[in-house]
Each structure stands twice: as C-alpha cells, then as structure tokens.
Amino acid sequence: MLYGYNGKFIEVDLSNEKINVEKIDEQILREYIGGRALASKILWDRLGNKWEEVDPLGPENLLLFLTGPLTGYFPGARICVSGKSPQSNGIVGSTVGGNFAIELRCAGYDGIIVSGEAKKPVYLFVKDDFIEIKDASHIWGKKGKETTEILIKETFKELSNKWPWKGLWKDPGILYIGPAGENKSRIAAVMSKWSHAAGYGGYGGVMGSKKLKSIVVKGSNHLPPVANKEKVLSLIAEVCRVSIQEKDDWRRWGTGYGGYGVGADTSSEPIRNWQEEWHDNKSFGVDKFEERVWIKRYWGDDGCPTTCLKLAVIKDGEFKGTITDNPDYELQAYLGTNLGIFTPEGNAYMSSVIDDLGICGIQGGNVLGFAAELYQRGILTKKDLGIELEWGNPKAFAKLAEKIAYRKGIGNILAEGTYRAALKLSKKKKIDLMKYAVQSKGIAIGAHGIRSGLDYPPIIGYACSVQGGDHTSVAGLIREELWKCEMSMLFADSGVVCAFNVFKLDWLWDFLEAVTGWNITKEEWYDKIAARVLAIQRTFLLLGGPDIYWNPKTHDENPERFYEPLPSGPKKGKATDKEDFNKTKSEYYKTLGWDEYGIPSSEKLIELGLKDVDNILQKIRNKIYPS
Amino acid sequence: MTQIWIARDYSKCSGCRRCEIACSLKHEGEIWPEASRIRIFMLIPGIEVPHLCVQCPDYPCVEACPTNALSINKETSAVEVDKEKCIACGKCIDACPGKIPHMHPTKKHIIICDLCNGDPECVKVCQEGKWNTLWIAPRPSSSLLSIKLYARTPQEITKDLAKNLYGEEFDKEVV
Numbered sequence: 109m110l111y112g113y114n115g116k117f118i119e120v121d122l123s124n125e126k127i128n129v130e131k132i133d134e135q136i137l138r139e140y141i142g143g144r145a146l147a148s149k150i151l152w153d154r155l156g157n158k159w160e161e162v163d164p165l166g167p168e169n170l171l172l173f174l175t176g177p178l179t180g181y182f183p184g185a186r187i188c189v190s191g192k193s194p195q196s197n198g199i200v201g202s203t204v205g206g207n208f209a210i211e212l213r214c215a216g217y218d219g220i221i222v223s224g225e226a227k228k229p230v231y232l233f234v235k236d237d238f239i240e241i242k243d244a245s246h247i248w249g250k251k252g253k254e255t256t257e258i259l260i261k262e263t264f265k266e267l268s269n270k271w272p273w274k275g276l277w278k279d280p281g282i283l284y285i286g287p288a289g290e291n292k293s294r295i296a297a298v299m300s301k302w303s304h305a306a307g308y309g310g311y312g313g314v315m316g317s318k319k320l321k322s323i324v325v326k327g328s329n330h331l332p333p334v335a336n337k338e339k340v341l342s343l344i345a346e347v348c349r350v351s352i353q354e355k356d357d358w359r360r361w362g363t364g365y366g367g368y369g370v371g372a373d374t375s376s377e378p379i380r381n382w383q384e385e386w387h388d389n390k391s392f393g394v395d396k397f398e399e400r401v402w403i404k405r406y407w408g409d410d411g412c413p414t415t416c417l418k419l420a421v422i423k424d425g426e427f428k429g430t431i432t433d434n435p436d437y438e439l440q441a442y443l444g445t446n447l448g449i450f451t452p453e454g455n456a457y458m459s460s461v462i463d464d465l466g467i468c469g470i471q472g473g474n475v476l477g478f479a480a481e482l483y484q485r486g487i488l489t490k491k492d493l494g495i496e497l498e499w500g501n502p503k504a505f506a507k508l509a510e511k512i513a514y515r516k517g518i519g520n521i522l523a524e525g526t527y528r529a530a531l532k533l534s535k536k537k538k539i540d541l542m543k544y545a546v547q548s549k550g551i552a553i554g555a556h557g558i559r560s561g562l563d564y565p566p567i568i569g570y571a572c573s574v575q576g577g578d579h580t581s582v583a584g585l586i587r588e589e590l591w592k593c594e595m596s597m598l599f600a601d602s603g604v605v606c607a608f609n610v611f612k613l614d615w616l617w618d619f620l621e622a623v624t625g626w627n628i629t630k631e632e633w634y635d636k637i638a639a640r641v642l643a644i645q646r647t648f649l650l651l652g653g654p655d656i657y658w659n660p661k662t663h664d665e666n667p668e669r670f671y672e673p674l675p676s677g678p679k680k681g682k683a684t685d686k687e688d689f690n691k692t693k694s695e696y697y698k699t700l701g702w703d704e705y706g707i708p709s710s711e712k713l714i715e716l717g718l719k720d721v722d723n724i725l726q727k728i729r730n731k732i733y734p735s
Numbered sequence: 736m737t738q739i740w741i742a743r744d745y746s747k748c749s750g751c752r753r754c755e756i757a758c759s760l761k762h763e764g765e766i767w768p769e770a771s772r773i774r775i776f777m778l779i780p781g782i783e784v785p786h787l788c789v790q791c792p793d794y795p796c797v798e799a800c801p802t803n804a805l806s807i808n809k810e811t812s813a814v815e816v817d818k819e820k821c822i823a824c825g826k827c828i829d830a831c832p833g834k835i836p837h838m839h840p841t842k843k844h845i846i847i848c849d850l851c852n853g854d855p856e857c858v859k860v861c862q863e864g865k866w867n868t869l870w871i872a873p874r875p876s877s878s879l880l881s882i883k884l885y886a887r888t889p890q891e892i893t894k895d896l897a898k899n900l901y902g903e904e905f906d907k908e909v910v
C-alpha cells in the first residue's frame with residue numbers, strides 16, 4: 109500500500125479545457141519523492157526532447173504545483189511550484205507556505221499539472237472530486253489584496269450553496285498572481301495569503317502567460333494515511349518541542365532575527381545594490397519592527413510551532429494602509445537596505461506595495477536597486493525613468509514597481525529581471541552594465557553576500573547552484589548541512605516542508621520512513637536520488653533556450669561585484685578570492701562526478717540510470733568541446 | 736469538578752491550526768481540518784478566528800434537535816452528540832447564533848466540541864506554544880449570559896477584528 113500520498117494528480121489542459129485525474133506510478137514516487145525532485149522527472153519526461161524550443165512564457169510550458177509525502181505531517185506545510193523557469197530557462201523549484209498544500213492533500217491530490225493556455229482569464233476551482241475551470245474576468249487586473257478578498261468571499265458562498273449540508277465550510281486554500289504575473293513579468297511570484305510567495309523562478313509570469321489568475325482548493329477529507337502513525341506523531345511532537353523550547357529568538361523575530369547582524373556583524377547584507385554590505389543603522393534592528401509596525405507577534409501556516417511570520421500594519425501617516433507579512437529578513441534587505449531604506453515603516457510599505465503587485469520581493473528589490481545604481485551613476489536619467497530615483501525614497505521605488513508590474517515605460521525592460529534588463533540597457537546605452545547586475549544565471553542573488561566570508565553561503569554557493577542566485581539552494585561541499593548543500597535543501601523542497609523548521613536534518617529521513625514506510629537511507633538520498641535530480645536540473649540549465657543560453661565556461665561565475673573589495677565596515681577591503689573560488693568549484697564538480705565545466709560525465713549518468721539525459725548532454729559537450 | 740469554559744482572544748491567534756490537528760487526532764485519529772471540532776477561519780489573511788462551541792446557558796442547539804441526539808453533559812457542561820440518533824438535519828446549525836456546529840465531512844452526523852471531557856487538547860497545544868489564544872477559565876454561572884456573546888459567526892467576528900487590527904478603513908462586509 110502507498111503511504112503518505114494520495115497517489116493522484118490533477119492534470120489541467122487549459123487550451124482544450126480538459127481536466128483529468130491521473131495516478132502516478134509508485135516506483136516513480138519512490139525514486140523522486142515529490143516537490144522539486146518529482147518536478148524534474150515530470151519535466152524531463154514531457155519536455156526533455158524539445159526543451160530548448162519551449163518558451164517558458166508560452167503554452168508549451170508546464171506549470172507544476174507539487175506537494176510531497178511530508179507535506180502536512182512535518183510541521184509547517186509548503187507546496188513546490190515548478191516548470192521551465194522564465195528566469196534561468198532551466199528548472200527551479202520554488203516553495204510557498206499557506207493552507208493551499210493541506211487543502212489540496214485533503215481534497216485527495218498530491219499535485220496539479222497545468223498545461224496549455226486559456227483563451228480568456230480563468231481560475232481553477234477544486235473541491236474534492238469536483239473540479240472546474242471558472243471565468244476570472246472579474247478579478248483579472250486586480251491587485252493581490254483585492255483578488256484574495258473577492259476569491260475568499262466568492263468561494264465561501266459557493267461552498268455553502270453547492271454543499272449546504274455541511275453548515276459553514278472553512279475558507280479555501282488559494283494561490284494567485286497579481287498584475288505583474290498577468291503581464292508576464294519574469295520576476296512575478298505565485299502568491300498566497302498577503303505576501304507568501306514562491307518567488308524564485310518567475311512562475312507568476314508563467315501562470316499569467318496561461319491566463320490562470322488563481323487556483324482555489326477546498327478539501328474535506330483527512331491527510332493520506334501514514335505507515336507508522338505512532339512514530340509520525342512522536343516526530344511532530346519533537347519538532348514542536350525543539351521549536352518552542354529552544355528557538356525562542358527565531359520564533360519571536362522570525363528570519364529578521366538575524367537581519368541586523370547580517371549587516372552589522374557579518375557584513376553580508378545588500379546595501380544600495382550591493383555597493384556595500386555593512387551597516388550598523390540601529391533604527392533597522394528587528395526590535396524596531398516589533399515595536400513600530402508589528403500588530404501580530406506570531407503568525408504561521410498549518411501545523412507550524414514556530415510561527416515566525418509577523419503581521420505588519422501601518423494605520424496612520426505617510427504609509428497608511430500598509431499591510432504585509434513581517435517583512436522577513438530577505439525583504440528587510442531587498443526592499444530596505446538594498447534601496448537605501450532604513451526605517452521599518454518605509455520597508456513595510458515597500459513590501460506591501462510589491463506584494464500587492466505580485467512581484468517577487470527579492471527579484472524586484474534587486475532590479476529596483478540595479479536601476480537606482482544606474483540613476484546614481486547618471487546612466488539612467490529622470491527622462492528614462494520618469495522618476496527621481498533617489499536611494500531611500502520608498503515612494504519613488506513604489507512608483508517604479510508599479511511601472512514594472514504594468515510594463516509601462518522603462519518598467520517594460522525592468523520587468524524582464526535584472527539579467528535581461530542589463531543586456532537590453534547595455535545595448536541601448538552602449539556601455540557594459542552587466543557589472544552592476546548582481547545575479548547568477550538570470551536569478552537575482554538572495555540577500556546573503558559571500559565577500560566577507562562570514563555568512564553561510566559557500567564561495568561557490570550561487571555560481572554553481574542549479575537554481576542560480578537562490579539563497580536557499582546554495583551549492584556546497586558540506587553534505588548534511590541544510591543551508592550549505594544543495595542536495596540537502598533539495599530534500600526540504602521535495603518533502604515538501606518548510607526548511608525553517610528543520611532544526612535537525614535527520615528528522616527529514618526519520619519522517620520520510622515513518623510516513624512512507626520506505627527505508628531510504630541518507631546514502632541513497634545523496635548518492636542516488638539527489639545526484640540524479642541535480643544532474644537533470646544541471647542539464648536543463650545548460651540546455652536553456654530559446655532566448656538565453658548559459659556557457660559554463662563564463663556563466664558559472666560570481667557577479668563582478670563580488671570581486672570588488674568591500675568599501676566599508678570591519679571587513680573593509682575583503683573580496684571574493686578568485687583562486688579559492690576556482691579551486692572549490694573544481695572540487696565540487698569532481699565530487700558530483702561532473703567534469704571541470706560541470707558537465708555530468710557519461711559514466712556518472714549511466715550509473716544513475718540517466719542514459720537518455722546523457723544522450724541529450726552530448727549536444728552541450730559538442731558545443732563546449734569543439735573537435 | 737469545576738466546570739470549564741475555553742476562553743479565547745481572537746487577536747492573538749497565530750493561525751498555526753495546531754488546535755485543529757490536536758482536535759482531529761483526538762476525535763478522529765487523523766489530521767483532518769474539516770472534521771476538527773475547533774476550526775480556524777481565515778476570511779481575511781491575518782485575521783484568524785478560532786471557532787468552537789461556547790456552551791450557551793440556554794443551549795439553543797439542544798432545544799432545536801428533533802431527535803434528542805444532542806444532550807448536555809451535566810459534569811462538563813459540554814454538548815454531546817449521539818451519532819446513532821443524529822439524522823444530520825442541520826437544525827442545530829440554524830439554531831446556533833454562531834453557526835458553530837458543522838456536519839462531519841464523511842459521516843452523517845453533526846460535530847460539536849465536547850471539551851475533551853474537561854481536558855481540551857486544543858488548549859494544551861495553544862498553551863504549549865505560548866500563543867495564549869485559548870485558555871481554560873471556570874464556566875461562568877448560568878445566570879450570566881456573557882459567554883453566549885461569543886456564539887457569533889466567523890463573518891461577524893472577522894468584521895470586528897479586522898477593524899481592530901487593520902484600522903477603520905477595513906470596515907467592510909467580509910462575506
């Protein structure tokens with residue numbers, strides 16, 4: 109018997125308005141678990157032979173929403189969004205919290221696979237075995253908050269009309285896109301609640317390209333049965349105990365707890381587009397957020413003991429009307445320090461604005477900072493921007509964010525994300541602007557710098573990651589450290605669970621065995637499953653196309669800025685050491701069984717059972733090693 | 736034994752829904768949000784409302800039951816459901832000022848908080864996590880009708896709470 113899964117997926121073909129419920133083979137689940145790993149298998153099977161031709165923003169792309177066997181059991185549920193990424197043109201797995209994953213699992217499914225493109229705006233409604241493609245013309249064009257309000261209202265009514273015997277149904281799980289997604293911005297996120305976001309990868313734009321405004325799910329059953337219930341319950345209790353008894357700062361301040369320290373202590377926080385990475389502006393300590401903008405001190409998603417989210421509201425003054433989560437560390441940095449904004453109010457306002465537009469806070473904050481540096485240097489002018497884009501001015505940045513979401517004026521270029529914007533603007537301005545683009549393989553780098561060497565990401569963390577600048581999935585040699593090894597984080601993204609509750613890595617394997625009954629050892633995970641998935645993700649990344657291709661000889665590299673010495677703070681003068689970087693990179697690729705340019709060897713691929721991947725990689729080998 | 740009441744402060748609810756998990760595990764042996772006797776409604780994100788029986792002193796649900804499936808446990812004051820007698824007619828839902836009772840999602844009977852025989856699981860996890868949204872208070876004497884004020888629909892509670900947490904601008908119809 110299959111434990112921990114429903115074993116069923118919803119397949120929606122929007123072009124032909126067809127809905128099917130498909131079973132998935134147990135052996136595939138055993139080999140690819142769920143979430144990001146399973147996404148790589150599905151994408152490989154269905155798009156592998158035409159990957160380079162598939163436009164990520166076209167109808168041929170697939171959009172996947174996948175849970176895993178641990179989703180709902182491991183405290184803190186998330187769902188993984190994937191497909192061909194319009195940022196990296198490879199596969200990215202991006203996870204988002206909220207109650208959507210639980211509702212989907214309780215409705216009897218492990219995931220949703222969306223293909224094609226609707227003729228007019230639609231949303232998908234799922235209530236157990238009742239699945240419907242519904243008209244979304246009344247919410248198309250609406251921002252995030254209004255979309256959420258309308259959908260909750262509408263569904264609450266519909267549930268009690270169609271299934272009146274229940275009494276009151278609880279509100280459904282909802283994923284949606286804002287205007288940025290509708291306008292196919294490559295930096296648009298798939299959103300949930302106010303500002304929960306699957307940001308990396310740009311799947312909000314993919315959802316928009318399919319004219320899919322939202323997915324709304326209500327499940328009335330329980331989570332799928334597990335193999336060893338007693339063990340699962342004792343593991344849940346253990347996670348909760350450790351969180352509550354030992355992680356008080358984490359619970360109280362969320363990821364922002366480390367925030368002030370990332371600037372002041374480790375000198376690794378992006379400031380004014382990474383021109384600096386150090387500040388000791390005490391007005392931006394997390395305690396100031398707590399005092400000044402948080403109205404709910406603990407906020408969380410299904411089953412989470414940590415509730416590291418907070419609710420920020422500003423009821424009066426210049427930024428009145430602000431409602432947002434946290435902001436968490438990443439957004440404190442990217443919509444705060446990176447834009448020269450050092451007040452909790454200005455930062456929360458920016459976060460509220462960007463969420464409502466459905467832009468990823470990291471990708472958005474990165475491209476806004478990029479534009480502001482070009483303005484600072486006189487490369488972009490008020491005439492280009494229509495705005496005086498001074499550092500530290502939240503209203504000016506909010507205006508530019510609007511232009512990005514609606515692709516107005518310069519916003520049309522910036523909506524393509526930092527990398528593509530740098531290519532286009534370099535051409536337009538006839539100078540090389542790539543040196544101001546702090547990104548890796550089309551994906552803006554998360555808010556943890558590597559120059560000081562004091563923060564967690566390894567020196568090769570971004571340059572060698574199969575998910576580009578993703579700060580959660582960094583490449584590294586140290587196995588069995590969640591935040592220093594891509595293969596470990598892959599487990600959280602495939603489980604699918606919230607990495608912020610994984611206080612002990614061993615829990616993941618313990619949960620997997622107790623939930624599924626499969627005895628998958630750590631060795632099997634690292635040497636087979638994760639190795640296979642990384643090889644697939646790497647292959648797709650190198651295949652790329654149709655608009656962008658990566659050359660590992662030049663693109664497995666840090667952004668130029670990381671080689672500039674830090675200009676301020678206790679680590680002034682430090683920069684990334686090129687020699688150390690190259691040495692670590694070779695060592696890393698060698699450990700994976702990849703060659704000096706990070707091309708998985710035939711031998712390794714065959715050992716992993718990926719003969720067909722090897723065949724396709726031959727194309728890349730021919731390009732890199734011309735005979 | 737002293738009769739208890741589950742006191743509640745909506746503004747503190749983290750929305751973690753560990754109470755739903757604890758309740759459904761206790762009563763159904765599964766993690767089952769729609770079968771939990773306590774349910775968290777989130778009709779506006781950030782405004783989470785724990786919704787569960789308040790044991791009104793006049794028990795309108797018990798009064799309304801046509802088959803005597805509902806009774807009052809004299810010891811705990813909780814409403815008890817006789818699953819054999821319940822015909823799933825929903826009259827108790829209509830009679831409840833807060834529309835709190837709800838039908839079991841797969842079986843044909845109503846579900847109502849039974850106070851776990853005086854030792855409620857939902858309160859335990861809420862207190863363990865220091866959220867302090869739910870706690871145990873002595874049941875007010877029946878001459879005071881104050882606890883009945885808590886028997887409100889999630890829509891009504893949300894409307895007030897949203898104004899409180901988000902400001903007067905949020906004064907709008909919720910559902």
